[in-house]
Amino acid sequence: MTHSLLQVLRHLERRGHDALVVAPRSGPIDRTLYGAEPVLLPSVPLPSYPDVRVTLASTHKLATILRGHEADVVHLASPFVLGWRGVLAAEAADIPSVAVYQTDIPSYAERYGIPGAAPVLTRHLGKLHRRADLTLAPSTSALDRLESLGVDRLALWRRGVDTERFAPGRRSRRWRREVAPDGEIVVGYVGRLAPEKQVEDLRVIADLPGVRLVIVGDGPDRPALERLLPTAHFAGFLGGDELARAMASFDVFVHPGESETFCQTIQEAMASGVPVVATGAGGPLDLVHSSRDGWLYRPGDLAELRSRVLDLTGDDAKRRAFSVRAREAVAGRGWDRLGDELIEHYEGAVALRRATRGERVGRVRRTRDAVSRSAVGERAADVPTSAPIASPRWRRYVAVGDSLTEGLCDASRVPAGEYRGWADRLAMLLALTTPAAEQVGYANLAVRSRRVDDAVTVQMPHAVGLGADLVTVLIGANDLVGRRVEPDALADRLDAAVRKLRATGCDVLLVTPFMPRRPATRLFAARFARFNARLRALAAETGSMLVDVDTMPELVGHDRWAEDRVHLNSAGHRGLAYAAARVLGVPDAQELGALERAVHAVEPVDEVSDDRTVGDLEWLRRHAAPWIVRRLQGRTAGDGRVAKRPDLLPIAVAADPSPGPTPMRRARRLG
Structure with a gap:
């Protein structure tokens, strides 16, 4: 954190700006501040970590310091205690503030074993960043964290690295x-x-x-x-x-x-x-x-x-x-580039404050450097921080896969015997965020128990025949739990099919197959890891998008599995749908997900819901035994079944009589 701040000061000096540093006094300054003037305030050590100093300077004193410097903008570096006073002082002096989120203080409190502190600190964190004119977050996970706290004036600002020193x-x-x-x-x-x-x-x-x-x-x-x-x-x-x-x-x-x-x-x-x-x-x-x-x-x-x-x-x-x-x-991540980006953020905050003098500024659309949250492959170049996230452009969406994509065990708000599933939910999100004058066609070709061979020889060619402009692919789990399987050979089959899809101009979203985290599944962990590593490479090489479930453990937590212990429950399907929506860049996906979670949080659990759990004996009788019988007889649960939605059909979205329908308003109607 200190190193980053020193790099900022060095860049400001190079660009001819005058910097003032207000900080707790903790001994002599043994590093150059690159021409910045220091103002060191009385401080006390944090009891559990004396290297960290805390100061409680008054808002009036800080505002006086800022006015004396004739500051154009206040940079709040990792704000919490002094930063809170700083944002209040900036308001009092009518100076725009830019808060840089660097430390997850509530999580630190939990690690330090401070009982009951995390909720209080979390509320304070959200209040502080909502008060700032603009908050800069260093990563997509930090953006998500702040959005969950109701912070809406956000932009992505990463950190630079000294590639000459570190080489x-x-x-x-x-x-x-x-x-x-x-x-x-x-x-x-x-x-x-x-x-x-x-x-x-x-x-x-x-x-x-x-x-x-x-x-x-x-x-x-x-x-x-x-x-x-x-x-x-x-x-x-x-x-x-x-x-x-x-x-x-x-x-x-x-x-x-x-x-x-x-x-x-x-x-x-x-x-x-x-x-x-x-x-x-x-x-x-x-x-x-x-x-x-x-x-x-x-x-x-x-x-x-x-x-x-x-x-x-x-x-x-x-x-x-x-x-x-x-x-x-890390090529191209030098501090000069990041320093110039920071100055642009400063200028944006100043312009916003001038344009809205006397009232709080509106939402600044945050930006990400790519739609994929993949843990592999090159990211797209950063877009300008003022550019909005583009609305999804897809009008013919086809889902390919097995029982997970068919939607088994997601019986939320559908007639008995039918299932929704994450792909159905994703299709609805695409329709919700599409202009009312246009329609989204959706086909779901997934069938339970299907394997990679069916996906590449039947489902994906069918998707091409339908003229799909977006195909999601979640397949492979049924192959990987088989007795004899070569993950690389399996990935090669899928690789060729995905390349054919991409050659048609179709966008592809790959989802890494996954299992519940139970002792028995460890037998297959190496296979899944190898296959998923190949999927990550495939996504990078073909320009496909990727939902890498391995990097999002919350999607497969113990509360996300249905009674049969091998399929997602309704909450699991919802989580996967919104993760896919974020990868696709669906506007307001985070807010829509939070809204639906809030709705379901207050609903009673249906006594016949697939979301409930059963004891081991009941599970053996109801789920394991039928599966064993089918395996012995050489049958699968998908024998004789066809896709539930083999043709592109429009997604019906309820009309909203209120003027100017927004995704959030239309979603409220569906709730």
Whole structure:
């Protein structure tokens, strides 16, 4: 955070701007502020973390300081305590404020074991950012987090990386000999040694054969971590060129923290040509492309963390390939570019305040750098922050797949014996956000128990025949749980079919197949992981979009499965539909999802709903036994069945008599 702020000050100086830094006093300033004038206020240490200082300066005092500087804009760096006073002072001085969201304080409170603090801090966080004229978030997950708190004046502003300082050429044999004298593979972590970083999770890789774990950083948890990880090398705090040398000398970089809004050290590792293993939550989702320049693992799954690190430490060729791609992934992310973007945000906030003097500004449409939330593949170039997200353009949508896409166990608000499913819900969202004068045609070709062969030989050619301009594909789970299966061969079959679809000009949204997280499913985990890695590569190579369920564990939580334990319940289908909608760039998908969740949260659970759970004996009788019988007889549940919606039919959307229908208003009518 400090490094980012110093880079901003350096860029402002280069562009001829005058900066004033208001901060808690915590000792002498030992770094250049690039011409910025410092105002240091009395502060006290945070009891549980004395390196963090807190100041309670009055709003009047801060407003006086801002007026004295004749400030054009107030930059609130990681605002919370001083930042709250700062946003009030900016209002009092009639100066636009730009808040930079960098730290998930409520999550930190939970890690520090402060009982009952998280809800209070969450409310404060939302109130502060709603008060600012503009909030800049560093990642798509941070945007989602802030939107869930009702913050609507948002824009995406990532972090730059010094690609000259952090570079593969900094790699040092001497440094490696000092930390790994026996020539071990060096796996490193860089960051604070504090509860929110979850460094203790690294215990699962500390005993890997031929691996030396190196921990760079300092903080309150260091004594405990040294006891927990006696074989690790603790290098202490490093900065500047020392840090760059250490980073480039790693073979693998690992970061287990689940509360990162961005994670700058991941970028620095990638710039250094070091592949990354990080948790699939928060900021790392936007930085690490699984199976290309590193791996993301499911949050909390330490066995997967260990296996991902082992995968890279045990394969020199893969590690070298990932290293090259890691460096390529951060090309063009220099601080000059990000600094100019920040100044544009400042100018936008100033223009908004001038245009709406005396009243709160309206919504600033946030922007993302691509419609895909894939954990692999190159993202599209950033669009200007003032550009709105384009409305979906598709008018002929066809869904391809098996029982999940057919919608089994999603019986919400449909006649008995029928199912909705995530694809039906997605089609409705597309229709809701399409101009009233146009219609969306929708066909669902999915049939339960179908496999990849049926999808590529029957369903996908049918989609081409229907003239589809959007096809969603969720297939493969039935193949992958079979007795004999080669995930690569299976992926090759799907690869060829997707390329044919793309050659017609059709857009394709791939969804990685998934399983419930139960002990029995671990038998197939490696197959699913291999197949999904190929899907990520396919999406990147063909320009397809991707819903990577592995990186969104909330979609397959224990509460998302139906009574039969193998299909999603209504909540699961809703979650997958809105995840797909966000990938497609459906306007207001986040708000529509929150609205539907709110509606269903107050509805009683139907006693005959498929969302309920049953005991093991009842489950065996009702679900497992019939499946076993069918398998023994060589039958499937889909034998003799045809697609429920084989032709393109228009989606009926209820008319709204109120003027100027918006997606939210029309959705309210459907509720």
